[in-house]
Amino acid sequence: MTSVKEQVIADSLQYWNTGKTQEWQDLGINFVMGKREGYYFWDLDGQRLMDVHINGGTFSLGHRNPEIMEALIKGLEEYDIGNHHFPSPQKAALAKELVKVSAGLTHAIFGAAGAEAVDLALKTARCATGRRKIVSVQNCYHGHTGLAVAAGAERYAKIFLAERGEDENVKVPFNDIGAMERELSKGDAACVIMETIPATYGFPLPQDGYLPAIKKLCEKYGALYIADEVQTGLMRSGQMWCVSTYGVAPDIIVTSKGFGGGIYPISAVIMNDRAAKWLTIDGSAHMSTFGGTELGCIVARKVLEILQRQETINNVHFVAEYLRAGLEKIKRENPDTFIEIRQNGLIMGLKFAGAKGAIPVMQRLYRKHGVWAIYSMLDNSVLQFKPGLLCTKEYCDELLERLGAGIKEAREDILRS
Ligand SMILES: Cc1ncc(COP(=O)(O)O)c(C=O)c1O
Numbered sequence: 001m002t003s004v005k006e007q008v009i010a011d012s013l014q015y016w017n018t019g020k021t022q023e024w025q026d027l028g029i030n031f032v033m034g035k036r037e038g039y040y041f042w043d044l045d046g047q048r049l050m051d052v053h054i055n056g057g058t059f060s061l062g063h064r065n066p067e068i069m070e071a072l073i074k075g076l077e078e079y080d081i082g083n084h085h086f087p088s089p090q091k092a093a094l095a096k097e098l099v100k101v102s103a104g105l106t107h108a109i110f111g112a113a114g115a116e117a118v119d120l121a122l123k124t125a126r127c128a129t130g131r132r133k134i135v136s137v138q139n140c141y142h143g144h145t146g147l148a149v150a151a152g153a154e155r156y157a158k159i160f161l162a163e164r165g166e167d168e169n170v171k172v173p174f175n176d177i178g179a180m181e182r183e184l185s186k187g188d189a190a191c192v193i194m195e196t197i198p199a200t201y202g203f204p205l206p207q208d209g210y211l212p213a214i215k216k217l218c219e220k221y222g223a224l225y226i227a228d229e230v231q232t233g234l235m236r237s238g239q240m241w242c243v244s245t246y247g248v249a250p251d252i253i254v255t256s257k258g259f260g261g262g263i264y265p266i267s268a269v270i271m272n273d274r275a276a277k278w279l280t281i282d283g284s285a286h287m288s289t290f291g292g293t294e295l296g297c298i299v300a301r302k303v304l305e306i307l308q309r310q311e312t313i314n315n316v317h318f319v320a321e322y323l324r325a326g327l328e329k330i331k332r333e334n335p336d337t338f339i340e341i342r343q344n345g346l347i348m349g350l351k352f353a354g355a356k357g358a359i360p361v362m363q364r365l366y367r368k369h370g371v372w373a374i375y376s377m378l379d380n381s382v383l384q385f386k387p388g389l390l391c392t393k394e395y396c397d398e399l400l401e402r403l404g405a406g407i408k409e410a411r412e413d414i415l416r417s
Pocket residue numbers: 056113114115116118141142143144195199228229230231256257
């Protein structure tokens with residue numbers, strides 16, 4: 001007899017995303033999401049997994065965080081998505097709070113998802129500068145809508161014929177300030193869009209002075225600096241915005257993922273006065289029915305409240321340091337396979353030997369050790385390792401033990417990859 005889980009996989013292959021479902025089957029990850037709670041989730045067949053992917057930060061505060069659920073349930077007694085044409089107390093309060101936590105920025109406009117907000121940020125920069133060209137980094141990732149996908153890695157744009165010509169989009173290598181200056185000095189760029197640490201590209205860390213130098217070049221050549229903080233923001237670095245840890249005050253910040261607490265989709269573009277030009281020229285030039293829903297705003301305000309608690313910030317620092325110490329030990333025990341720890345707070349990538357070394361680690365952790373951590377799509381040697389902000393010491397101990405065992409067992413496969 002076919003189990004419920006087998007039927008879901010069969011239906012997904014037939015009616016949902018054939019390629020994606022098959023890809024997971026081919027990798028031996030026959031997972032179907034069932035119950036979820038805190039930093040764990042369960043397969044439909046009952047297998048428990050520790051979640052250290054947390055969907056790129058979406059579940060930074062845990063799955064079904066009780067405080068966030070309570071805020072949403074209470075909100076439902078009185079509100080719905082609201083009316084995107086009119087001001088509302090929820091929208092105004094959330095915009096005010098975002099401006100408060102983002103030094104130098106003055107306005108916030110909302111969307112439903114990260115890529116939608118990235119598109120809006122890029123349009124905002126074009127309006128403010130009167131220029132078309134968008135400069136981004138090779139192998140960066142900003143989502144899959146029109147301008148966002150064109151700014152990102154070719155893999156996701158080409159298939160939909162969404163790449164743009166050099167007059168609209170230019171990509172330079174990460175950590176290459178000379179290449180950036182060569183582009184910006186042409187004086188025709190509307191903006192530079194930067195993931196503060198490119199997650200999908202395996203968390204290469206910005207070299208000392210790289211991001212501040214880009215900001216200086218932007219100022220010199222009249223372009224805006226857009227910080228895509230969709231993965232890196234919201235206290236994952238120990239500060240609200242990761243870009244601040246590098247001393248950069250961007251013109252625009254984009255946030256999403258964890259902003260909705262994993263409960264209600266919402267994103268935001270936070271901008272300074274210079275960027276905010278279109279808001280006074282024609283405030284109806286951009287609209288989104290589900291952008292800044294009242295329920296989403298209620299949820300996001302609760303998220304910001306939790307993030308700013310001293311106990312949350314202290315825990316981020318504790319978990320970051322505690323895991324680092326444990327990871328260093330595992331690395332020492334596996335010197336030929338586990339070759340680098342990339343880290344800023346709870347933003348972490350673990351680099352393995354071989355071009356695809358993170359894939360066997362992911363498989364081993366999933367099949368045998370009940371840990372879910374995914375390889376980086378644009379650098380398969382790096383395992384995305386993204387623990388939640390509220391993890392306990394006990395959770396970290398269990399995670400380190402399972403990770404250490406998985407890495408050791410995957411040795412031969414890592415070296416062959
Ligand atoms: C850095 C970054 N920007 C933008 C996005 C797009 O967000 P969404 O999937 O909500 O459209 C993502 C998604 O993973 C991301 O990692």
